Amino acid sequence: MCAQSSDQTRFLLGEADLPKFWYNINADSPIPPAPVLHPQTLEPVTPDFLSVLFPMDLILQEISTERYIEIPQEVREIYRLYRPTPLMRARRLEKVLGTPAHIYYKNEGVSPAGSHKPNTAIAQAYYNKLAGTKALTTETGAGQWGSALALACNFFDLDLEVYMVRVSYDQKPYRRLMMETYGARVFPSPTDHTNYGRSLLAQDPETPGSLGIAISEAVEVAATSGGTKKYSLGSVLNHVLLHQSVIGEEALKQMDMAGEYPDVVIGCVGGGSNFAGIAFPFLRQNLVEGRTTRFVAVEPAATPSLTRGPYTFDYGDTAKMAPVVKMNTLGHAFVPPRIHAGGLRYHGMAPTLSALYDAGYIQAVAMPQLPTFEAATLFARSEGIIPAPESAHAIRTAIDEALDAKEKGEKRVILFNLSGHGNFDMAAYEAYLGGKLVNYEFSEADLQESLKSLPKVVLPA
Numbered sequence: 001m002c003a004q005s006s007d008q009t010r011f012l013l014g015e016a017d018l019p020k021f022w023y024n025i026n027a028d029s030p031i032p033p034a035p036v037l038h039p040q041t042l043e044p045v046t047p048d049f050l051s052v053l054f055p056m057d058l059i060l061q062e063i064s065t066e067r068y069i070e071i072p073q074e075v076r077e078i079y080r081l082y083r084p085t086p087l088m089r090a091r092r093l094e095k096v097l098g099t100p101a102h103i104y105y106k107n108e109g110v111s112p113a114g115s116h117k118p119n120t121a122i123a124q125a126y127y128n129k130l131a132g133t134k135a136l137t138t139e140t141g142a143g144q145w146g147s148a149l150a151l152a153c154n155f156f157d158l159d160l161e162v163y164m165v166r167v168s169y170d171q172k173p174y175r176r177l178m179m180e181t182y183g184a185r186v187f188p189s190p191t192d193h194t195n196y197g198r199s200l201l202a203q204d205p206e207t208p209g210s211l212g213i214a215i216s217e218a219v220e221v222a223a224t225s226g227g228t229k230k231y232s233l234g235s236v237l238n239h240v241l242l243h244q245s246v247i248g249e250e251a252l253k254q255m256d257m258a259g260e261y262p263d264v265v266i267g268c269v270g271g272g273s274n275f276a277g278i279a280f281p282f283l284r285q286n287l288v289e290g291r292t293t294r295f296v297a298v299e300p301a302a303t304p305s306l307t308r309g310p311y312t313f314d315y316g317d318t319a320k321m322a323p324v325v326k327m328n329t330l331g332h333a334f335v336p337p338r339i340h341a342g343g344l345r346y347h348g349m350a351p352t353l354s355a356l357y358d359a360g361y362i363q364a365v366a367m368p369q370l371p372t373f374e375a376a377t378l379f380a381r382s383e384g385i386i387p388a389p390e391s392a393h394a395i396r397t398a399i400d401e402a403l404d405a406k407e408k409g410e411k412r413v414i415l416f417n418l419s420g421h422g423n424f425d426m427a428a429y430e431a432y433l434g435g436k437l438v439n440y441e442f443s444e445a446d447l448q449e450s451l452k453s454l455p456k457v458v459l460p461a
């Protein structure tokens, strides 16, 4: 570790400091998990049902209440290509804002795929390889998850089929080429490979697709493969949140190096994994050590599952093939507006995160596109890094916290997760800089319409 100096900007851990364990919030969460239900029977699922889609090690992690789970040596070896990631003090941003607050960010954009997503992709590819899986199937929206899993499957010599939301496939050729460079096969969803895709194309050959549809296709392909192909999900599930805890475990040590402790921890939320990754190890300090840090999850105003969606049972995908879980949801039939933060366009939120939000352990705000890109640009011009539009939601809220601290004359320690860089998102910046970006919201009537599709769940007493 490097010694601290008074104007230090980067807080770096050595390879030897790479965490050896992931942290599982379910060991300390005061809220017992709700059951996961079968999409047809709406009864609690058996491991048999899940094992069609996932290898047993990941299913065991999904239901584990063990506090610390060892990171396998093979996974740590690949983590070493980019971990530990830097913790940065945003001194230049602080100066521009004229704030007494100290702003820190964890830079997950330094991974080869450019985001936090390889943290779970590498682990999932590893456990699948161990179980004898030949190929993985997955969906991708903006292409971040697909490129992370393509990277990971390449390292573990697994085939990968990516069902990419059609509108992103057309708009984001560079992410698709990145996946293909790593050796994955990428298809615009809906495709004619699946019964579900064929039925949608028959209704509307020009359909833009959605993340929920692409999930349904990837699940159908794995479920009908006779066990050779498994399905991989990049967010939402407990095992994904577990793998992402490596972010917060490192950040705990790095904040210690900086000689500070965060008053507020901030992350953007799509399915909730990068936020949980940075927040849960610090939330443990609240639950177990009596700390009083605030946690703020930032979602787009266009897909406000936490701030406007009810906490209830819903399907994980549009075609009702994925399990039914209790979460904050906009309804599985919800087709989100085409905002540029493609990675945040999911109808639901991680069940663990939803439960903690419902119980008041976590706060949430919904952010429109324009102030988000204003913050992204200010960050790029002060810190040099062009953030992913998703991450810019966290930056917006970090800036708002810093300005609030300035107004109140408080020294506040702010930590946010920079979940990825935006170097492949220039079309979004082009729209912003050209004055073409608009704020999307959707009406209460549309929300109520979408919520009519919720399953009617009756749990045994």
Ligand SMILES: *Cc1c(COP(=O)(O)O)cnc(C)c1O
Binding pocket: 115, 116, 117, 144, 145, 234, 235, 236, 268, 269, 270, 271, 272, 273, 274, 275, 343, 344, 388, 390, 391, 419, 420, 421
């Ligand atoms: C996918 C993605 C997100 C959203 O996913 P979470 O599971 O909520 O973390 C956020 N930022 C970036 C850069 C992403 O690629």
